[in-house]
Amino acid sequence: MAEKIALKKKVLSENDRLAAEIRRQLKERGIVALNFVSSPGSGKTTLLERTLSALRDEIRIGLIAGDVQTENDANRLLRAGGDMVRPLVTGGACHLDAKMIMRVLPEIDLDHIHFLFIENVGNLVCPSSYDLGEDMKVVLISTTEGDDKPLKYPAMFRRASVMVVNKIDLLGTSDFSLERVRKNALGINPELKIFELSCRTGEGLESWYDWLRELARQRRAV
Amino acid sequence: MAEKIALKKKVLSENDRLAAEIRRQLKERGIVALNFVSSPGSGKTTLLERTLSALRDEIRIGLIAGDVQTENDANRLLRAGGDMVRPLVTGGACHLDAKMIMRVLPEIDLDHIHFLFIENVGNLVCPSSYDLGEDMKVVLISTTEGDDKPLKYPAMFRRASVMVVNKIDLLGTSDFSLERVRKNALGINPELKIFELSCRTGEGLESWYDWLRELARQRRAV
Numbered sequence: 001m002a003e004k005i006a007l008k009k010k011v012l013s014e015n016d017r018l019a020a021e022i023r024r025q026l027k028e029r030g031i032v033a034l035n036f037v038s039s040p041g042s043g044k045t046t047l048l049e050r051t052l053s054a055l056r057d058e059i060r061i062g063l064i065a066g067d068v069q070t071e072n073d074a075n076r077l078l079r080a081g082g083d084m085v086r087p088l089v090t091g092g093a094c095h096l097d098a099k100m101i102m103r104v105l106p107e108i109d110l111d112h113i114h115f116l117f118i119e120n121v122g123n124l125v126c127p128s129s130y131d132l133g134e135d136m137k138v139v140l141i142s143t144t145e146g147d148d149k150p151l152k153y154p155a156m157f158r159r160a161s162v163m164v165v166n167k168i169d170l171l172g173t174s175d176f177s178l179e180r181v182r183k184n185a186l187g188i189n190p191e192l193k194i195f196e197l198s199c200r201t202g203e204g205l206e207s208w209y210d211w212l213r214e215l216a217r218q219r220r221a222v
Numbered sequence: 223m224a225e226k227i228a229l230k231k232k233v234l235s236e237n238d239r240l241a242a243e244i245r246r247q248l249k250e251r252g253i254v255a256l257n258f259v260s261s262p263g264s265g266k267t268t269l270l271e272r273t274l275s276a277l278r279d280e281i282r283i284g285l286i287a288g289d290v291q292t293e294n295d296a297n298r299l300l301r302a303g304g305d306m307v308r309p310l311v312t313g314g315a316c317h318l319d320a321k322m323i324m325r326v327l328p329e330i331d332l333d334h335i336h337f338l339f340i341e342n343v344g345n346l347v348c349p350s351s352y353d354l355g356e357d358m359k360v361v362l363i364s365t366t367e368g369d370d371k372p373l374k375y376p377a378m379f380r381r382a383s384v385m386v387v388n389k390i391d392l393l394g395t396s397d398f399s400l401e402r403v404r405k406n407a408l409g410i411n412p413e414l415k416i417f418e419l420s421c422r423t424g425e426g427l428e429s430w431y432d433w434l435r436e437l438a439r440q441r442r443a444v
Binding site for chain 1: 262314
């Protein structure tokens, strides 16, 4: 067990070294990087599809679409207008790590993007431990999952800067309460910025887009 | 990397040894063990609550409720009538392993149960690699998650014997198709037994209960 822990530390510090190098390359070019994490089926791909297509004339977005298996998500995102979408199939691994990002990064033209979006593997546990060189983690949770998720997966909500509550059009079909999920999430991480939206009806998406626009503006001004 | 893989193999074979020992102890007493796996929020705890409370006068069920953090699920299940419910908090680990089960098992009176239910951590990736000594894995998927999940997490659907499609009362609120999820799942694993139900409305629960009754009958007859 001690051997296992020591090895895990070694793997993580190697990951941190690579993540720092990715961060340096992105910062140098003023690129904002967001790492999207959630359970399977919370709607990461749909949120990214809508965002790519809404902002395509304003902000150039590079996107790495991680999946355990299949390039389905990457194909959906390519159709949504991302010509800088690259699939990253982990072939079984339960999270993305910095080494995988390093391998795909040269396929993206960093001199021509404002944002790098990374769609992590659908998993609320393991991806929380791996820095990918991002500016922020964005954690999605959908109203069909239960408002106790921040309490049950605290590491993820502690390390995220933004929480997106998706599928608010389905409020009322379960006992999920927006008030409770806010309270549970802010109890873990009082700094969390929260968006509540429905990728299906479009409700709430404008404030999400506005926040991304503002982020892009700030980064360019630096 | 080779070092990491070698160590992983060692950890897994130690796990297999312990799982075989658990399986022996359960078989000896004619106990049927089911390992419930799913994404966070698919409704494992709710299905288990309903099942404990529906079958409490017919079948005695021991239950190990795994969670990364909090004993909320275990408390819900205790209220549902399980006096043989034990919490198993992994404290960060993304899956249960046989060693953890071994630790909790002495707290359950094996001479007085017919079934052992194990509620795994909500995670569609990592728990697929760890045998817990169960007879079968039962994988839950909810209609709000997307019907492509068997393709994206094939290892889990390949290793499961049963797939429960939950939240069928929400069909029509997304483009989830029962036909597609069946096709995707059976493409990965043609032997999969499938139940379609709603823990909220109760639709479909009777065939699930009947199947459990039949399983208990068969085991007693052996």
